[in-house]
Amino acid sequence: MDYFQKQWAENNNGWFEGYAPGLPSQSNSIEATHRVMKKDLKHKKSRLSVFCHSQEKPHGLVYEWSMQRASHHKLRSKEKDDDGQPIVQLASNKNQKVFYTKPDYSDKVVDAAYKHKIEHSPVFLCISEKDCVYLTARDGHEPTKEEYKSYLERLKSCDWDDLDELNEDVNSFYIINLNEKDWENSRCTCESCLKDLVCYHVVILAAKRRLFSFEQAAMRKPLTAKAPRGPTKMGKNCLNKPVEKSAYAQTTNETQSKCLGRFSC
Numbered sequence: 001m002d003y004f005q006k007q008w009a010e011n012n013n014g015w016f017e018g019y020a021p022g023l024p025s026q027s028n029s030i031e032a033t034h035r036v037m038k039k040d041l042k043h044k045k046s047r048l049s050v051f052c053h054s055q056e057k058p059h060g061l062v063y064e065w066s067m068q069r070a071s072h073h074k075l076r077s078k079e080k081d082d083d084g085q086p087i088v089q090l091a092s093n094k095n096q097k098v099f100y101t102k103p104d105y106s107d108k109v110v111d112a113a114y115k116h117k118i119e120h121s122p123v124f125l126c127i128s129e130k131d132c133v134y135l136t137a138r139d140g141h142e143p144t145k146e147e148y149k150s151y152l153e154r155l156k157s158c159d160w161d162d163l164d165e166l167n168e169d170v171n172s173f174y175i176i177n178l179n180e181k182d183w184e185n186s187r188c189t190c191e192s193c194l195k196d197l198v199c200y201h202v203v204i205l206a207a208k209r210r211l212f213s214f215e216q217a218a219m220r221k222p223l224t225a226k227a228p229r230g231p232t233k234m235g236k237n238c239l240n241k242p243v244e245k246s247a248y249a250q251t252t253n254e255t256q257s258k259c260l261g262r263f264s265c
């Protein structure tokens, strides 16, 4: 623990997530792209030209990757137009691979944001109107500009005695840089946004600035399918099952026959 404290808390104290906003803190995406390249090249060492053309892939890897992500493909028919050129038709690419150009704010994140808004009612302090920078506190209290200055100084000095103090102090406030033209590309310094590029602080702030509407998001959600008419699967099985003669019915029949027998006597 002494070594860890000296090495990572005193000598190298800027290694925590969020120390350098906007810069990558891990190489996962590069490794993932490298894995795809190795798979497509069948783990063989190849020249740079394979990205443009090769014997196996005459159009090259780049062309193939582009085609996989294209929304439409051009289809050339055998028929020719008046100029003798083959007729080209556009067909939608049903197996299109999604190419994300901004973080994906799913319904799950929006629902979590709405729940957080109702439960905590977070307050946002505008730090800079020009750069659209806002501050909000983790515990929901109203932040002040003095607290913001003090927070920045503590981040700069990194003067923490232990990891718990570091974690608590770093996450006591979140700084949000709101992108007013495209709110989904906004950035926040909370753990969720640093890791997955999405967080509910951005959603709530965007809703406050009328860049996003919870009501419209709720209207876009698909309605659950109505239950089909008729018996359920379990009910069908029950109906198909042959009816066994119950003990009550047997007893009733026996009693009736006995009674009939007595009257006949």
Ligand SMILES: [Zn+2]
Pocket: 174, 188, 189, 190, 191, 192, 193, 199, 200, 201, 202
């Ligand atoms: Zn956040």
